[in-house]
Amino acid sequence: MSDDRDLHLALIRQVEQALEASFRSSAIPAHLAEAMRYSLLAGGKRLRPVLNLASALACAESEPGFGEEDRQTLIRALLPFASALEMIHTYSLIHDDLPAMDNDDLRRGRPSCHKAFDEATAILAGDALLTDAFGFMARTPLPAPRVLEALALAADAAGAAGMAGGQMLDLDGEGHALSEAEMTELDAKKTGALLRLACESGAVLAGADGAHRQALRRYGEELGIAFQITDDILDVTGDAATLGKNVGQDAQQAKATWPALLGLDEARSRARFHSNAAAESLNEDLFGNSPHAALLRRLARDLSDRTF
Amino acid sequence: MSDDRDLHLALIRQVEQALEASFRSSAIPAHLAEAMRYSLLAGGKRLRPVLNLASALACAESEPGFGEEDRQTLIRALLPFASALEMIHTYSLIHDDLPAMDNDDLRRGRPSCHKAFDEATAILAGDALLTDAFGFMARTPLPAPRVLEALALAADAAGAAGMAGGQMLDLDGEGHALSEAEMTELDAKKTGALLRLACESGAVLAGADGAHRQALRRYGEELGIAFQITDDILDVTGDAATLGKNVGQDAQQAKATWPALLGLDEARSRARFHSNAAAESLNEDLFGNSPHAALLRRLARDLSDRTF
Numbered sequence: 001m002s003d004d005r006d007l008h009l010a011l012i013r014q015v016e017q018a019l020e021a022s023f024r025s026s027a028i029p030a031h032l033a034e035a036m037r038y039s040l041l042a043g044g045k046r047l048r049p050v051l052n053l054a055s056a057l058a059c060a061e062s063e064p065g066f067g068e069e070d071r072q073t074l075i076r077a078l079l080p081f082a083s084a085l086e087m088i089h090t091y092s093l094i095h096d097d098l099p100a101m102d103n104d105d106l107r108r109g110r111p112s113c114h115k116a117f118d119e120a121t122a123i124l125a126g127d128a129l130l131t132d133a134f135g136f137m138a139r140t141p142l143p144a145p146r147v148l149e150a151l152a153l154a155a156d157a158a159g160a161a162g163m164a165g166g167q168m169l170d171l172d173g174e175g176h177a178l179s180e181a182e183m184t185e186l187d188a189k190k191t192g193a194l195l196r197l198a199c200e201s202g203a204v205l206a207g208a209d210g211a212h213r214q215a216l217r218r219y220g221e222e223l224g225i226a227f228q229i230t231d232d233i234l235d236v237t238g239d240a241a242t243l244g245k246n247v248g249q250d251a252q253q254a255k256a257t258w259p260a261l262l263g264l265d266e267a268r269s270r271a272r273f274h275s276n277a278a279a280e281s282l283n284e285d286l287f288g289n290s291p292h293a294a295l296l297r298r299l300a301r302d303l304s305d306r307t308f
Numbered sequence: 309m310s311d312d313r314d315l316h317l318a319l320i321r322q323v324e325q326a327l328e329a330s331f332r333s334s335a336i337p338a339h340l341a342e343a344m345r346y347s348l349l350a351g352g353k354r355l356r357p358v359l360n361l362a363s364a365l366a367c368a369e370s371e372p373g374f375g376e377e378d379r380q381t382l383i384r385a386l387l388p389f390a391s392a393l394e395m396i397h398t399y400s401l402i403h404d405d406l407p408a409m410d411n412d413d414l415r416r417g418r419p420s421c422h423k424a425f426d427e428a429t430a431i432l433a434g435d436a437l438l439t440d441a442f443g444f445m446a447r448t449p450l451p452a453p454r455v456l457e458a459l460a461l462a463a464d465a466a467g468a469a470g471m472a473g474g475q476m477l478d479l480d481g482e483g484h485a486l487s488e489a490e491m492t493e494l495d496a497k498k499t500g501a502l503l504r505l506a507c508e509s510g511a512v513l514a515g516a517d518g519a520h521r522q523a524l525r526r527y528g529e530e531l532g533i534a535f536q537i538t539d540d541i542l543d544v545t546g547d548a549a550t551l552g553k554n555v556g557q558d559a560q561q562a563k564a565t566w567p568a569l570l571g572l573d574e575a576r577s578r579a580r581f582h583s584n585a586a587a588e589s590l591n592e593d594l595f596g597n598s599p600h601a602a603l604l605r606r607l608a609r610d611l612s613d614r615t616f
Contacts, residue, residue, distance in 0.1 A: 027469035032476040036468060095435060100427035119408035123431065124476050127403060127438065128468035134442040135463030144452035151459070155443030160344060160436035161335035168340040168432050 055202025157197035166190025192224030363510025465505035474498025500532030530586035
């Protein structure tokens with residue numbers, strides 16, 4: 001148990017280092033670089049990069065003869081791609097917080113980007129993080145066909161049919177009662193797509209076979225559902241200091257949420273169901289005793305535990 | 309002469325068809341797809357896709373035995389990438405027009421996206437066009453290492469050190485007197501980088517050698533300078549009906565412009581100088597009698613002719 005927590009912390013540390021090293025180029029206007037780094041380096045759990053790295057490692061570790069040196073080599077190769085997923089996530093937070101969108105002035109315990117800077121700078125910082133994320137991905141030093149495939153999946157997950165589409169559904173849905181089917185679609189696009197992509201692209205980049213890829217895709221999908229239900233529950237039961245963002249925002253903005261639709265108990269039970277389904281999709285027949293598969297299983301189970 | 313005008317129209321037609329076919333998926337929320345297509349299909353000269361296609365074709369045509377069938381095959385393969393450049397350009401127009409940015413309510417002769425829809429939808433339509441552009445690029449059916457290299461260059465050209473950075477410099481510079489060096493840097497980032505990228509990436513995608521690539525990079529760079537000087541001149545001397553956008557905006561927003569810095573005559577003479585330099589960089593030693601190299605030379609010369 002302590003083992004996979006150490007692995008988790010090691011991955012977060014490597015992602016932080018990679019992010020810290022980014023956007024220092026003198027070719028970037030200083031004002032813009034400052035806003036990008038302000039939002040990117042504001043902490044956070046780095047969940048998407050961790051999922052990406054752990055998914056690739058879980059695939060690689062299930063092959064015989066994969067040693068510690070191979071592991072460090074693979075992590076180093078994956079870091080541009082994994083870091084790019086955090087850039088995409090950060091861009092989406094910056095734009096979602098804008099006055100024309102969710103109008104949120106607190107993020108990760110600090111003023112959101114448009115409050116710390118201004119609206120134009122926040123729009124551009126988001127645009128630049130999104131754009132440069134694809135440049136980071138394209139420079140991932142792994143076989144080009146794998147990198148291209150993973151990058152195309154990332155664009156799908158973040159684009160019109162994915163995260164951006166989900167935010168559109170979210171805005172369009174404000175003040176309306178959404179059905180369970182509508183909320184499922186909204187969540188699948190708004191947060192689910194990128195979480196699933198983080199896992200599936202890890203398998204693609206590791207050159208995994210179809211069974212491993214499918215298992216990680218399933219893991220990411222179930223995790224995404226559990227994640228969004230958990231997030232909705234914590235918006236009701238959590239406090240701003242712990243979460244680093246305003247709570248009660250969903251009710252204030254008349255957004256449909258899982259606790260409102262199902263009641264708190266049923267929402268908790270659903271979160272647990274999907275967390276378990278995620279964990280169980282990484283079974284030992286496929287992943288042997290891969291320590292990063294164990295980490296992924298624990299991450300899924302910890303998620304719904306937070307709601308109790 | 310009529311020959312290369314026909315080639316030009318044929319390229320524009322193929323780009324229009326590719327753009328028209330995009331974003332019809334039912335997986336995209338209808339409201340978002342409508343806003344994306346509203347801005348993407350509003351006409352325009354499709355300059356960046358045309359430069360991209362013509363640059364690749366100019367390289368391919370300078371090799372012996374490249375026939376009409378090869379040409380059509382190459383155009384079809386290039387269209388996802390070329391169309392993506394128009395998506396990136398369109399995203400930048402949508403975001404630049406936002407109230408927090410240049411606050412422009414007319415674009416290509418119609419209400420700009422945030423006027424036709426609303427601000428949140430315009431932000432998301434821009435985000436989605438930018439994101440999905442990388443998905444289109446990644447699916448370009450040419451050798452993966454070439455596609456990855458061209459895509460990485462596109463991210464650089466559009467990102468923090470390129471177009472997004474240029475828009476930041478532009479906003480930061482409003483109301484200040486900029487030096488010639490500052491204006492040169494601003495233009496190189498804001499419009500120059502993507503125009504140069506359109507040309508250079510065409511060479512990369514065609515698998516061109518270093519000399520052809522360098523010549524097209526030079527062409528794109530000189531064209532970009534001529535383009536921005538011309539644009540500034542037309543903002544003073546043009547009329548809204550012809551240009552499809554408001555004129556006199558630069559003066560109104562107290563933006564530094566080339567005619568203001570140099571006077572109209574000197575600005576015209578500079579535009580002509582850089583147009584000629586662009587045309588001359590595609591010399592016949594390298595490009596033989598490639599009809600698409602001839603098209604590129606004419607495009608460059610026509611640009612500065614518009615200012616007289």
